[in-house]
Amino acid sequence: MASVMESIKKKKQEIASKTNRTKSAKPLPGKNRYRLLPTWRKEADGPVFVEDGKHFIKDIDPATGKEKIQAVYNCDAIVNGTACDVCDALAAAAHSADIDDSTLNLLEEAKARGVILFNALHVTGPDPLVPIVLALTMTTADQVFSMIIEYDDAGVDMLSLTAGIDLIIDKTGSGFETRYSVIAAPKSAPVDASVMKSINDLDAFVAETDEARVKALSAISVVSGVPAIGRSASAGALTDGTKKPTAEDMDIDDEVPDFDVEKLAESAAKVEAEIKTATDDTPELKPTPDELAGVSEDDILIHDVTNAGLAAQLALLEFPDAPYPIGIFRQVNEPVYGEWAE
Numbered sequence: 470m471a472s473v474m475e476s477i478k479k480k481k482q483e484i485a486s487k488t489n490r491t492k493s494a495k496p497l498p499g500k501n502r503y504r505l506l507p508t509w510r511k512e513a514d515g516p517v518f519v520e521d522g523k524h525f526i527k528d529i530d531p532a533t534g535k536e537k538i539q540a541v542y543n544c545d546a547i548v549n550g551t552a553c554d555v556c557d558a559l560a561a562a563a564h565s566a567d568i569d570d571s572t573l574n575l576l577e578e579a580k581a582r583g584v585i586l587f588n589a590l591h592v593t594g595p596d597p598l599v600p601i602v603l604a605l606t607m608t609t610a611d612q613v614f615s616m617i618i619e620y621d622d623a624g625v626d627m628l629s630l631t632a633g634i635d636l637i638i639d640k641t642g643s644g645f646e647t648r649y650s651v652i653a654a655p656k657s658a659p660v661d662a663s664v665m666k667s668i669n670d671l672d673a674f675v676a677e678t679d680e681a682r683v684k685a686l687s688a689i690s691v692v693s694g695v696p697a698i699g700r701s702a703s704a705g706a707l708t709d710g711t712k713k714p715t716a717e718d719m720d721i722d723d724e725v726p727d728f729d730v731e732k733l734a735e736s737a738a739k740v741e742a743e744i745k746t747a748t749d750d751t752p753e754l755k756p757t758p759d760e761l762a763g764v765s766e767d768d769i770l771i772h773d774v775t776n777a778g779l780a781a782q783l784a785l786l787e788f789p790d791a792p793y794p795i796g797i798f799r800q801v802n803e804p805v806y807g808e809w810a811e
C-alpha cells in the first residue's frame with residue numbers, strides 16, 4: 470500500500486507541475502528542516518532557483534463585503550526583469566483622479582512582492598520525499614545564498630543529493646513580525662536520486678500566459694473603473710476614469726517589443742548622439758499652451774520612488790520622443806543583512 474500511495478503522490482505531483490497548479494510553500498512556523506535540490510533542467514549547471522512575485526488582484530465581494538481574488542499574475546518585472554503591464558496598469562489606476570481609499574488599498578495589495586523559489590524536500594514534514602516549491606523572502610534567500618557560497622568555497626555543494634547539507638529554518642512571529650533564521654544542519658543524510666523524478670519545473674511555475682495577463686488587466690479595470698492601458702497609451706487615457714476598456718485596449722502584446730540587444734545598443738548610441746546635440750529648449754519636449762489647456766492638478770502624475778510600476782514606466786521613456794529622466798527611479802527601504810541578523 471505504501472508504494473501505491475507513493476506512486477499516487479508522485480503522479481499527483483507530476484500533474485500539478487504540468488498544469489502549473491502546484492502552490493509554493495513558505496517555511497512552516499518553528500524549526501523545520503529543508504533540503505534544497507539541484508536544478509530541474511536537463512543540463513547539470515542549470516539554475517537552482519527562480520525569482521517570483523505574484524499580483525493578486527482582489528475585489529470586494531458585494532455579497533460578503535470580503536476581499537475576493539479575481540486574478541493572479543506572475544509579475545514580469547520580477548520574473549523576467551522586463552516591463553510588466555500589470556504593474557503599469559496598477560500604477561496608472563492608482564493615480565487616477567477619482568479613486569477612493571478602499572480601491573487604492575486593493576491596488577496597493579495587488580502589487581507583487583518578490584520571493585525566491587527553490588525545489589526542496591521538507592525533511593521533517595509528512596512527505597519528506599516529495600519535492601515542494603519552497604518560497605523564501607528576499608532576506609531569507611540572501612542568508613541561504615551566503616551559506617551556499619560559503620560551503621562552495623569550502624568545496625561542499627549544499628544542493629548535492631549525496632553530499633548536500635540540510636537547512637534548518639526557524640520561523641518565529643507572524644505578520645510583519647515574522648522572522649526567519651537559517652542554519653546549516655550539523656548532520657545530513659544523502660537524498661535518494663529518485664526524488665528528482667518528481668522535481669518541479671520552476672520555469673513552468675513562473676511562466677505566464679497572454680490570457681492570464683489580459684484577465685489580470687481586465688480585473689484591474691473592473692476593480693478601479695480605470696481602463697487597462699498599454700505603455701503607448703496617451704496621458705489622457707491615464708486619467709480618464711470613465712472610459713471603458715475596449716478589446717483594442719486589451720490587445721497590447723504587439724506594443725511590447727522583444728528584448729533585442731542590437732536594437733538596444735543602437736538606441737543607446739542614438740540617445741548618446743542626441744543628448745550631445747540637444748539643448749534645454751528642444752522645442753518638441755515642451756508642452757505647448759494648447760496642450761496644457763484644460764490640464765488640472767489632478768492630471769499631473771508625480772513620481773513616487775516607492776512605486777515599482779511608475780519606476781518601470783520612467784525607465785521606458787526614450788529620448789527624443791520623451792524627456793530623458795534622470796534621478797532616483799526607485800527606492801526601497803529594507804534592512805541590510807547586518808541589521809537584520811541582530
Ligand SMILES: [Zn+2]
Binds near residue numbers: 553554556557
Ligand atoms: Zn508586475
